[in-house]
Amino acid sequence: MTIRPICITGNPVLHTKALEVTVFDEGLRTLVQDMYETMDEAPGVGLAAPQIGVNLRVFVYDWDAEDGSEQRGVVINPTLEISEIPEGEPDWEAESEGCLSVPGERFPLKRADRATLRGVDLEQNPVHIEATGWFARIFQHEFDHLEGILYVDRLIEKYNAEAKEIIQERGWGKDDISWLPGEEKLEG
Numbered sequence: 001m002t003i004r005p006i007c008i009t010g011n012p013v014l015h016t017k018a019l020e021v022t023v024f025d026e027g028l029r030t031l032v033q034d035m036y037e038t039m040d041e042a043p044g045v046g047l048a049a050p051q052i053g054v055n056l057r058v059f060v061y062d063w064d065a066e067d068g069s070e071q072r073g074v075v076i077n078p079t080l081e082i083s084e085i086p087e088g089e090p091d092w093e094a095e096s097e098g099c100l101s102v103p104g105e106r107f108p109l110k111r112a113d114r115a116t117l118r119g120v121d122l123e124q125n126p127v128h129i130e131a132t133g134w135f136a137r138i139f140q141h142e143f144d145h146l147e148g149i150l151y152v153d154r155l156i157e158k159y160n161a162e163a164k165e166i167i168q169e170r171g172w173g174k175d176d177i178s179w180l181p182g183e184e185k186l187e188g
């Protein structure tokens, strides 16, 4: 298994709709193993294939639920149904997200409280998960990655402007910038 570099915002692969997986082979298995390892090392609660430069509809997640259970898995070619996204100002304390492709930053945004994730696993067995709260938020964040959407794209205007400023200050927002979990410690 290999820890792979994580693409930072600006790399076109993060801003492009990912492709359906059609071949379930050793290459896909290796990709998923590498994604788990990269997510764990980062560390993160989710990682989508485009974040390591692979334009395929795959994400992994690892979430310690409120009841103490660990939710860890992979989904390939997912669909996501969500409940209504509440309106109003997002709460800094309760609704701030981060992203390994915008490392070291956090901003709040509203998400749906419920999400139904469907897809398949590496053996092409069906995946069907009903998630609520933060688990549902993780699915919305990772699914967005497969659509070429980053959470910063969804921020309300004042936070979006702040995020854009930071991205510019750091010299991000262009092609071919990445960081390697475990080797490089980012400031902030």
Ligand code: ZN
Residues within 6 Å of the ligand: 098, 099, 100, 101, 141, 145
């Ligand atoms: Zn992300």
